[in-house]
Amino acid sequence: MNSKLKLQTVVIIALTMSIGFIADKNLPSRSYQPTNGDNLTIILMIGDGMGFEQVRMARFVEVGKNANLIMESSLQNFSVMTHNVNLGITDSAAAATAMATGIKTNNGRIAVDPDWNSVETILEIALELGKATGVVSTTTIQHATPASFMTHVYSRGNYQEITRQIVENANVDVLLGGGLEEFSAQQILDMTTAGYSYVTNKTALDSIASGRILGLFSQSHMPYEQERNFTETPSLAEMTRKAIEILQQNSSGFFLMVEGGKIDHASHDNEKVGAILEAIAFDQAVREAKNYVETHANSILIVTADHETGGPTIISENLDGSLPITGLTEEQNRTLRITRANQIEVDWSTGGHTRNNVPMFAFGDAFENIKRNMLIDNTDIFGAMNNFIHNGEVLFIDRASITMVATYFLYIILIPLSIILIYSTVKTMRYNKRKEKNS
Ligand SMILES: [Zn+2]
Structure with a gap:
């Protein structure tokens, strides 16, 4: 040679x-097992304000330092960038719009781009495909996160317009959360005329077995888990279970968005007990969705957050109390959780949102063969859902190493x-x- x-x-x-x-x-990292079938189903769960540290705090309290929360049992963990269109710290509106539509926008915008154009949401795409749809939250159903999936509004504070669009469209089959005070008597009547069963407490919710539901359990946001009346007000897990029970009756599959909305509120107040109990309640709702996805092949579950709130850090702990367990009453477990939460010392860095990335956990066969531990953007979550709902496969690009030059x-x-x-x-x-x- x-x-x-x-x-x-x-x-x-x-x-x-x-x-x-x-x-x-x-x-792109993709799953290679497209599941054919027209009943492709997506459950997206958003812990509002739930950063990596809020998850850790909840884990310490609920299962101890060395075990995993239900959401953490996922084999697919992602880190998600949350910045808004200006590369600034996002609010829930811009972040939910990114996940619902795949575009970055300004803070405060509900499924509209920076030029005020409405952008189609994943929920609307699901509707076009003949799927059932549901939106569940512990905040008002008009709040930024739920609103960004079903309405298009220039300003997140315009609750009247958001309510008007929800009632006029009357196209989301299951609506559960707070926000009763924003509905006029006529609007409630319009919803029942459109075929909704209207309920305002846990017993009434339990009695519904099919059809469409409008469940408004509070005038404004639903109560904190710390203050919830177990017999009157459904938990996030109970609302999630009911939503799945109803939505799965549609043979074309469904799209469901579930928000644990009050992790954010407690974190704004730097209230560790509140943030921890809300994150645990969210994790218990994840159990309901995970059970469904693990027993239904054509479905995926994505669990993530819109942004981190409060910038918490666990600085010490002296956890010695016993763990909450299934044999105890809800009241006993709540008391145990509060005791344990108080055994953790947390340092908060802000009363606002942070730039920190947030976790994403994924469940479902479609995630089996894709690369693990990727860095993604929140708009990629829409991309993956949009691809799955049409083709039965998910697709991600690892942004940790992507450069256009390369x-x-x-x-x-x-x-x-x-x-x-x-x-x-x-x-x-x-x-x-x-x-x-x-x-
Ligand atoms: Zn917030």
């Missing part, structure tokens, strides 16, 4: 290796260069062979 040939071989090997390296880092380098320079080199190497080899023959 002459020296020119040797050099070319080395260059080809180096190029092939770098293509492999860049491709591994940049090409991608362009791969496609525009490296591949043609390799082809030229291989061509010229083959030519040189042939020439050498011919020379050998002739000599």
